[in-house]
Amino acid sequence: MATATEVRVAPEDVRAAARRSERIPDPAVVVIFGASGDLTKRKLLPALFHLEQQGLLPAEFSIVGVARRDLKSSFAADMKDGILKFGGGKDGDDTIDNFISKVDYHAMNFDDDAGYAKLKSLLDKIDKERGTQGNRLFYLAVAPEYFADIINRLGEHGMAHPEKGYARVIIEKPFGHDLKSAKELNDDVNRVFDEDQIFRIDHYLGKETVQNILVFRFANGIFEPIWNRNFIDHVQITAAESIGIEGRGPFYEKAGALRDVVQNHMMELLSFVAMEPPVSFEANAVRGEKVKVWRAVKPIAIENTVRGQYALGTIDGQQVQGYREEDRVDPNSTTETFAAIKLEIENWRWAGVPFYLRAGKRLAKRATEIMIQFRQPPLLLFDRSGAGPCNEIQPNILTIRIQPDEGISLRFGAKVPGPDMNVCPVVMDFQYASAFGVNLANGYERLLLDAMLGDQTLFAHRDGVEATWSLFTPVLEAWAKAKPRDFPNYTSGTWGPKAADGLIGRDGRKWHQL
Ligand code: BG6
16 A cells, blocks of 8 residues: 655654644633533543643633532542543543542532522632632533423523623534424523524534544645536445444434434534535634535435344354344334435535435444545546456545544556556555554544634534434434334344445445445
8 A cells, every 4th residue: 555644743743732732721610411421431531631631721620520310429530430441541640630639529400400509609619719710611411301401590590691701501412303303402502592602512523534624625725626526426425333322222212323423423524525615714604614515405305315223243253133132222123223325415516426425333344434436537548458457447536534544545546567558546545643643532622622712613503403404304204104114124244234235326336345
């Protein structure tokens, strides 16, 4: 494999640049509702600790975990455990203990007014003791049915528009389960908080490789001129996971692949690939261009969708059970664990260029990739008789690897050494790991920092959420009406149902092998 990674940036330089960053937020308290859940321990605390390690948190900083259970005595130790296990922290490192000393816990029921009053007093006390200046970032890491209630009560208890400092709220997905519920939730939240206080999080936008799509397109001069229907044949976006539903039966039964990852993560990827250059890298400019893409997507015909559900099979040599056998899943469940969709964007840049999306659990491997296939040259001068070592001249393909093995590669034809003009595909490859030599942060790190800075560029706007739900709600409704008769229809450890090959095959194309 040819390597284009000639230029390497020393990891020390990458870290030093982060330390020189002026993006250091004002003093603040991060208040995490639903703090006893997995997200806090696995992602949020490790992410905040990494920010601290890089010197990106203010000295006056505090975290308050809020949940129903009485965990006061064990919470801080549990969070330390999370940093050690999931944040690469080392036991005995003083910086962890120092960081953990800023962690408090407050037990309350989310519908208990007295609990909110006590929370308010605790936050005021922290302000006095730690100089956090009345700034609060509320993180709702709770089940969606609690969103509206928590937000209302924060409002009623004077915590949404404080006299001193800011109040912001981060809302985890799923943001609604269809267009109607998303609108209602937006209305509920907007009644209490202004749009510039609301941070709807999609952790894909925090991934370096996702942000790099914009850098790749808009910080380089050579790609944008060919980034359109004149040169691009089609685009494939795959979010393949080899894991199953990981004990989240009750959640997943109500969600399914379309709601869980397609309406949000995959549509974010699509918008970054397809959007017009924004006038600046500023929240409204970027989010405005994304919404234009989603609004230009043609209503999705049901023939352009495929759904699937995994049956038992083998992954990495291990037998795994089928979806219907998973814990707390209906043995006759019709929830989809796989979705493939063909989208068409009806605008001047993309008319006629299909975007094929597929996402699924228990697929052959974990790989999230965007593949852009370019058109063949108008005339092929070189022999395609099959006499050379490669049978056909392949089109150019640009692959953006979101994860794992983060990077970008470009496939092109090269002359095979010898007397004939034979052509074989070769690959130029950029790998994050070898170019920068640092581990990529989990998406939450950047997003928590941005929320503390009040920067909404990488967060979803109300209009965007509603635009994507308007596209998928009719599909969900049609799917709900016509129950699938063939579920389970793919073996765990494969690439999904046969019909997904048919969806793209009908257009004379194939899924790219990952
Ligand atoms: C979450 C979904 O939003 O994203 C999960 O709820 C999915 O089902 C996860 O596994 C994928 O995220 P990542 O970062 O592992 O690609």
